[in-house]
Amino acid sequence: MNAGTPLPCVALLSEVLDLGYLANAFRKEFPGIDLRMGNDVASLGPVEDVDVAVCWFPPHGLLAQLPKLALIQSLAAGIDHIAADADLPRDLPLCRIVDTTMAAGMKAYVSWAVVQQHRGMAAYVASSAAGRWEEQPVVSPRHHRVGIAGLGTLGMACAEALATIGYQVRGWSRSAKTDLPEGVQSFHGDDQLGDFLGGCDTLVCLLPLTAQTHGFLNASLFAQLPRGAHLINVGRGDHLVEADLLAALQSGQLSGATLDAFSVEPLPADHAFWREPRILITPHISTRTDPAVIAQQTLSNLAALRQGERPRNLVDMARGY
């Protein structure tokens, strides 16, 4: 922001998260900024002030009630939680955030999850606690094939990290990609999905959630994986048909799953996933956007729009990401 440019009024909207940490980051980056938080018009104060809404599962219908809104900013890589609002003002620019800090968190989580199951690290942790010296078979990453479904910024980053470790990495995306990291085998489109899946000892889902990818992880897909494959879902809960996963684990078609995203979060206490020991549940923590980056990108995107420039990571609503 140039000196003298008035700071915008920013609404922070979430039905599922306490965004106090984000308010602190905005205040630190932009002292004196007018911040509004709340789940309805009454609690936001005068809504005609609001220039930009920063959203994570915003209350549906609320964005349409902000008359001067110029930008809708997701605080993360996905925008499905905003697109699901039937009253969404679809003519407004909608941006998402993907930065290197966020990619690093995802690379760390996915690398950990792949090694955790491929090398049987849970058994070592248990043996250590029990005072037992017990070797598991040691299989080199060179002999283990990891497939990444979804080759956006995060999928590409994970493919590169896993290839650097030494895994046999393959990637699948909707359209052909030319800039894959060295050593990563490329597949694309419906025609090549079967070939891709047939060589995935571990499958990592990092697709965007769109109408096309809703329910992507289903019985038909699991049947095309090698028997005993492991699933890692760091996409969205709605990529997964939950009953199909439980059936594939029961039959042995899948040996296990590591899930970080769920259709309902927090995952309800009585959900069947909690009672399936072959599922490792993590509470949507694979990565986080740096709150300072959210604050900076929100204001720089709004400034770009006001100067007639294209903001960063502008979403193509027809494509869905």
Place this chain on the structure above:
Amino acid sequence: MNAGTPLPCVALLSEVLDLGYLANAFRKEFPGIDLRMGNDVASLGPVEDVDVAVCWFPPHGLLAQLPKLALIQSLAAGIDHIAADADLPRDLPLCRIVDTTMAAGMKAYVSWAVVQQHRGMAAYVASSAAGRWEEQPVVSPRHHRVGIAGLGTLGMACAEALATIGYQVRGWSRSAKTDLPEGVQSFHGDDQLGDFLGGCDTLVCLLPLTAQTHGFLNASLFAQLPRGAHLINVGRGDHLVEADLLAALQSGQLSGATLDAFSVEPLPADHAFWREPRILITPHISTRTDPAVIAQQTLSNLAALRQGERPRNLVDMARGY
């Protein structure tokens, strides 16, 4: 081996491991090869036949009793277990093995161990098993500093993998290195050790074990790390002064340790490390050499020597690695 070259006689020597898996690999790679296994001259058969000894903690004194021995081959990256033999025929060529399969295993283990403690993954695994949705603070790898002590093939490989994930990586070695992976900060020699240690939230030991590095991980070194640092030892057990580690954990100077190598293996059942919950013990499984690679390198090294050429990974006995 050229067709017509007679296969050598190979002794497989270990006091601590059953090398049957390695015998199988030699027979598969070189059908009909003369293999000898045993811990004394009597069980090896006619010792004047033995051309090469492949060793992992060989019985001390035995190598000196093999009159036609032309090559001593360690089956892994370290040779300390051979150099410790007071009767070692020190004029014989001694080789070690470092290959990409082995490096991949080490990269996987070290990446896992760094993320496991940095991201608090053990708590998530416990929460999942207990049916609890419990977030831990999410700190990006960009804000965590990992130091690698020892920049040989394995140290360099781990530095590259951790930098690709997004950690702040620094490396320390005896002598200056010029070929560090992009983004890795370089330190060397005694003069720069303190600066190196002061910026290690996690310290990974991948040094060779020599007279100079014996007891490297001691109270004085721990005191130079940031308070609450984590230690990962994938070098040798004798790098570590065990009592100093226990004291550093008690005082809080170290928050935890991940140990894969021990002075006595298997770690005795009554060892204090088993009762310290801040120590994760793994049974020397960080990586393995591919047995087919051991068989191939052993015979190609012997062939190189017989043709007056330098074998691969020949050890400089004065330097100790």
